[in-house]
Amino acid sequence: STFELTVEVARYYLATKKLAESLGLTSVFTDAEFIRLEANLTKGDSLQIISNEVYVRAYEKLEEADMGPVLTLVLIGGWVESMHLMMMHGEQDTSAETRMRVAEQRSTLEHLIALSEEKIADADVAELRLRLTRILDLYDTMNVHRKPHASKSTSGRMVLGEDIVVEITEDKYQTIKEAISSLRAELTRTEDQP
Numbered sequence: 001s002t003f004e005l006t007v008e009v010a011r012y013y014l015a016t017k018k019l020a021e022s023l024g025l026t027s028v029f030t031d032a033e034f035i036r037l038e039a040n041l042t043k044g045d046s047l048q049i050i051s052n053e054v055y056v057r058a059y060e061k062l063e064e065a066d067m068g069p070v071l072t073l074v075l076i077g078g079w080v081e082s083m084h085l086m087m088m089h090g091e092q093d094t095s096a097e098t099r100m101r102v103a104e105q106r107s108t109l110e111h112l113i114a115l116s117e118e119k120i121a122d123a124d125v126a127e128l129r130l131r132l133t134r135i136l137d138l139y140d141t142m143n144v145h146r147k148p149h150a151s152k153s154t155s156g157r158m159v160l161g162e163d164i165v166v167e168i169t170e171d172k173y174q175t176i177k178e179a180i181s182s183l184r185a186e187l188t189r190t191e192d193q194p
Contacts, residue, residue: 009047013037020058023070028057069122072115076128077187079105079112084184087177099173103166106139135179143167 017029033054040046062071086101109132116129144166168176 009041010037023062023067023074024065025058025061028054028061069119069125072119072122072125073128075115076112076132079108080180080184080187083180087180099168099170100166102173102176103139103142103168106136106142106166109136109139131183135176135183138172138176138179142172 013029013034017034020026020029033050036050037047040050058074059071062068062074083102083105086098113129113132113136116125116132119125120129
C-alpha cells in the first residue's frame with residue numbers, strides 16, 4: 001500500500017489467508033476483513049488497522065493453542081517479508097529516505113531477537129535467531145548520531161529527547177539487502193527445491 005501496489009495488497013492477503021488455514025487459523029481471516037481490505041486498498045492507515053486487528057487475533061489464537069514457536073516464526077517471517085518489500089521498492093529508489101527506513105528497522109530486529117530467545121529450544125527458531133543476529137551485526141556497523149530535538153511538535157509543544165540519525169551508506173544498505181534477500185530465499189524455498 002505504501003508503494004501504491006494495490007493488486008499486490010490483495011494477493012498478499014489471500015496468500016496469508018491460505019497460510020493461516022494451514023496453521024489452523026481459519027477463523028482469524030474472515031470475509032468481512034477481505035471486504036474491508038478491498039474497500040481500503042489505497043488507504044494505508046486503514047490497511048494498517050485491519051492488519052493489526054488480524055494480527056492480534058492470530059497472535060491470541062496461536063498463544064491459546066500453545067504454538068509459541070510457530071508464532072515466533074510467523075513474526076520473523078513477517079519482518080523478513082516486510083524488509084524484502086521495502087528493499088525491492090528501493091531498487092527503483094535507493095534514496096536516503098529508503099535507506100533510512102531500512103536503518104530504522106534495527107530496533108524491530110532487536111525485539112525479534114529478544115522474543116526468539118524465549119523459544120530458542122525450538123531448532124527452527126534457534127536457526128533463525130542466529131541468522132537475525134548476523135543481520136543485527138551488519139546493522140551494528142552503521143554510525144548512529146544523537147542530537148537534542150530542536151523543534152516543537154506539530155501541536156506546538158516542546159519535544160523532549162533526542163533525534164537519532166543513523167548513517168547508512170549505499171554499501172552498508174546493499175550488504176543488509178543481500179543478507180535479507182538470502183534469508184528470504186531460504187524461507188520461501190519449497191521443499192522440492194534444492
